[in-house]
Amino acid sequence: MEPVETIEVETETVGCDGGGGALGHPLVYLTLSADGRVECPYCSRLYVLKAGAKTGTHGH
Template identity: 45%
Template sequence: MGTNPETVITTSHRVRCDGADDIRGGAALGHPRVWIEIDERGYAECGYCDRRFVLKGGPADHA
């Protein structure tokens, strides 16, 4: 069975992802660092690792 992509709640409209924030050893084990803009939908997804970034209090924040 597959797992759902990780969701990160953020307060910033611009976020960075390198796929290795929670991996000991850092970016060498992840993917190239990319900057992602969260749009009016209130979320954006990383094209490398599918991590979803959700703007806190935005339209996609269902917490």
């Protein structure tokens, strides 16, 4: 299934509330995986690390 929306981010942790309003959901904080992606379990938005963004991940 395709994600509802793909959002580029510059941080390892993102907050998602589904956009608020009638389509919203409780605010959840998601941490990008090692491949720089995470999908919200509530609304299926896909967050991807923006090209060239620096994170604190040290590859551990």
